[in-house]
Amino acid sequence: MPENQKQPEAVRIADTVATDMGTQIDSPLNTGVVGAAAIPGVGTPSPVGGRLRDFWRIVTVNRKVTIGFFIIVFFVLVSIFGPLLVHQDPNALSNETLMPPSAQHWLGTTQTGQDVFAQLVYGTQSSIFWGFLTGVAVTIISLVIGLAAGYFGGVVDDIISLFTNIFILIPGLPLALVLAAFFPFKGLITVSLVIIITGWPWNARVIRAQTLSMRNRDFVESARANGENIWRILFSEILPNEISIIMAGLIGAVISAIVTSVGLQFIGLGKATDVTWGTMLYLAQNGDALFLGAWWWIIPPGLCVAFVAAALSLINYGVDEVANPKLRSEPQPKKVKAKLAAKAEKNEKAVA
Amino acid sequence: MRYLLRRIGFYLIALWASVTLNFLIPRLAPGNPAEILIARFQGRIQPQALQALELQFGITNQPLWQQYLTYLNNTLHGNLGLSITYFPSPVTTMLAQELPWTLGLTFISLLISFILGTFLGALIAWRRGTFLDSLLPPVFSFISAIPQFFLALVLLYVLGFMMGLFPLHGGYDNFVTIGLNPDFIGNVLYHSILPAVTIVVVSLSGWMLGMRNAMVTTLSEDYVLMAQAKGLPESQVMLRYAARNALLPNITGFALSLGFVVSGQLLIEIVFSYPGIGFALLQAVQNSDYALMQGIFLCITIVMLIANFLVDLIYVVLDPRVRQTRS
Numbered sequence: 001m002p003e004n005q006k007q008p009e010a011v012r013i014a015d016t017v018a019t020d021m022g023t024q025i026d027s028p029l030n031t032g033v034v035g036a037a038a039i040p041g042v043g044t045p046s047p048v049g050g051r052l053r054d055f056w057r058i059v060t061v062n063r064k065v066t067i068g069f070f071i072i073v074f075f076v077l078v079s080i081f082g083p084l085l086v087h088q089d090p091n092a093l094s095n096e097t098l099m100p101p102s103a104q105h106w107l108g109t110t111q112t113g114q115d116v117f118a119q120l121v122y123g124t125q126s127s128i129f130w131g132f133l134t135g136v137a138v139t140i141i142s143l144v145i146g147l148a149a150g151y152f153g154g155v156v157d158d159i160i161s162l163f164t165n166i167f168i169l170i171p172g173l174p175l176a177l178v179l180a181a182f183f184p185f186k187g188l189i190t191v192s193l194v195i196i197i198t199g200w201p202w203n204a205r206v207i208r209a210q211t212l213s214m215r216n217r218d219f220v221e222s223a224r225a226n227g228e229n230i231w232r233i234l235f236s237e238i239l240p241n242e243i244s245i246i247m248a249g250l251i252g253a254v255i256s257a258i259v260t261s262v263g264l265q266f267i268g269l270g271k272a273t274d275v276t277w278g279t280m281l282y283l284a285q286n287g288d289a290l291f292l293g294a295w296w297w298i299i300p301p302g303l304c305v306a307f308v309a310a311a312l313s314l315i316n317y318g319v320d321e322v323a324n325p326k327l328r329s330e331p332q333p334k335k336v337k338a339k340l341a342a343k344a345e346k347n348e349k350a351v352a
Numbered sequence: 353m354r355y356l357l358r359r360i361g362f363y364l365i366a367l368w369a370s371v372t373l374n375f376l377i378p379r380l381a382p383g384n385p386a387e388i389l390i391a392r393f394q395g396r397i398q399p400q401a402l403q404a405l406e407l408q409f410g411i412t413n414q415p416l417w418q419q420y421l422t423y424l425n426n427t428l429h430g431n432l433g434l435s436i437t438y439f440p441s442p443v444t445t446m447l448a449q450e451l452p453w454t455l456g457l458t459f460i461s462l463l464i465s466f467i468l469g470t471f472l473g474a475l476i477a478w479r480r481g482t483f484l485d486s487l488l489p490p491v492f493s494f495i496s497a498i499p500q501f502f503l504a505l506v507l508l509y510v511l512g513f514m515m516g517l518f519p520l521h522g523g524y525d526n527f528v529t530i531g532l533n534p535d536f537i538g539n540v541l542y543h544s545i546l547p548a549v550t551i552v553v554v555s556l557s558g559w560m561l562g563m564r565n566a567m568v569t570t571l572s573e574d575y576v577l578m579a580q581a582k583g584l585p586e587s588q589v590m591l592r593y594a595a596r597n598a599l600l601p602n603i604t605g606f607a608l609s610l611g612f613v614v615s616g617q618l619l620i621e622i623v624f625s626y627p628g629i630g631f632a633l634l635q636a637v638q639n640s641d642y643a644l645m646q647g648i649f650l651c652i653t654i655v656m657l658i659a660n661f662l663v664d665l666i667y668v669v670l671d672p673r674v675r676q677t678r679s
Contacts, residue, residue: 310497
């Protein structure tokens with residue numbers, strides 16, 4: 001359901017941006033940042049100031065984006081450097097079972113005496129890494145399919161669209177579940193593959209629509225007239241102008257990759273020896289962690305998932321607000337404020 | 353009319369595609385249900401029985417296309433094979449038992465969350481920029497980002513285990529007689545409160561934000577200003593002028609979400625051991641019960657197709673533009 005509701009917003013951003021981009025066809029393709037900088041309200045990037053400053057302005061232009069960005073940076077840092085600082089094997093068993101948090105075990109231990117904090121740090125690494133990797137893969141596939149359908153049109157479009165629409169109808173989680181159950185081997189790759197197979201249709205549809213509207217713009221026509229080959233037209237003429245919609249799609253794909261993989265692993269479709277947030281929850285649930293009162297085993301991984309997903313959706317909402325000022329929570333108009341102040345003054349006088 | 357026929361054609365193709373997918377997935381994987389059953393009963397079934405079991409499960413060495421035709425024929429006649437978990441009851445019997453639980457629980461909670469969320473969304477759009485507007489959206493966006501099953505676990509722990517307010521698992525207690533008596537109905541309702549609350553809380557924010565954003569647009573329309581200028585009471589302007597026109601996208605969203613009635617809450621059912629489709633799917637996965645798994649998958653897909661078809665019908669009725677452009 002949330003996916004369904006996000007899509008129209010993404011399309012809306014794309015429309016706003018696309019009209020704005022019409023005048024800036026030459027903006028180079030570097031990172032998503034440049035595309036986002038063209039969102040109205042952010043201002044055009046200064047040519048001398050450097051990428052870093054532009055990037056900083058985008059991060060700080062909206063409070064939601066700022067908060068989300070720093071949460072994600074925190075988790076990325078933990079997943080890069082965390083395992084270097086934790087000198088404990090997350091799978092090492094010990095005799096100290098189900099210990100509550102203490103100085104020695106910051107987040108207590110599991111039923112088999114593993115250190116929950118060490119598991120959480122390693123779990124963060126693999127969940128974040130695989131989440132982003134899967135999200136990127138889903139985005140690339142939907143990009144290729146969407147571009148092809150939108151640009152070539154005709155029979156190609158008809159066939160691809162039929163295929164996409166059918167896949168949109170087939171519910172993703174149950175299909176992923178059945179696929180994962182039938183896969184001959186279990187593990188992180190299986191979970192990731194299954195999510196890639198089931199996750200592409202929504203983004204593909206959005207990108208197709210956008211490409212369709214882009215196909216007959218003047219700059220594409222002129223590229224065609226210049227005899228540029230199809231790959232160049234697709235990937236260096238059309239693609240850069242869809243960057244913002246692709247970024248929104250990418251963020252959505254990463255969220256759903258992380259949440260879906262945790263869900264699949266929670267049901268037991270992962271490999272129990274892989275340390276991830278999902279398998280931690282699976283083992284905790286199977287070990288009856290809650291009913292043994294071992295909240296320190298089951299709460300932290302769940303909270304991590306919640307924070308990462310919330311941060312990513314904050315970024316998406318924030319970008320949405322920048323693109324569509326109507327959605328911002330408006331400060332009160334001056335008149336109302338003056339009225340309120342007058343009222344307060346009156347009350348004060350009455351009290352005095 | 354042509355529009356409807358085209359849609360029906362599309363749904364038939366989609367149905368065929370998912371049935372075929374259902375046929376192909378297990379055949380791409382190694383092993384077959386008879387072997388799994390024998391492995392499950394470790395030594396208690398003679399290996400000689402393998403062939404008999406294979407016959408019973410309809411496993412043959414026929415060429416693939418022949419198997420496919422048999423499969424299509426069976427599916428058309430509602431024969432989805434035998435469940436291993438509940439051997440030897442047919443999958444269709446299992447589905448008939450579990451479907452009402454899931455439908456009842458999720459439909460009612462979705463309805464509650466839709467009404468509540470839409471109303472809250474209208475309210476915070478009306479009071480834009482106030483405390484309520486700056487508090488509710490971020491709080492509910494955070495809650496909706498929490499994985500559903502995790503929220504379910506936390507609620508189960510706090511309200512069920514620590515405070516003992518609600519039962520810890522199941523759809524009803526074993527001591528009540530099953531039937532249409534007040535005891536049983538009360539017991540079922542009591543068991544469904546916690547799962548229902550989870551579903552409502554998780555899905556509320558979508559409706560709320562959707563309604564808020566739609567209402568923000570209608571609030572800037574001239575007729576709202578006109579209504580205010582006429583001096584109509586606030587509640588009337590808010591509900592009958594602004595909210596009424598902002599409601600359309602949310603209604604579409606609600607009709608679409610009916611498709612997820614069966615599939616959306618699988619994990620919540622699993623956490624509460626609620627006797628519905630999701631819980632059955634978990635057991636099917638744990639027991640490698642492929643027939644049951646496929647049956648559930650097919651059932652979920654069909655519900656999805658029907659819901660989408662209903663949306664198309666509703667569109668034709670509600671939105672005159674669809675009727676005019678297509679005919």
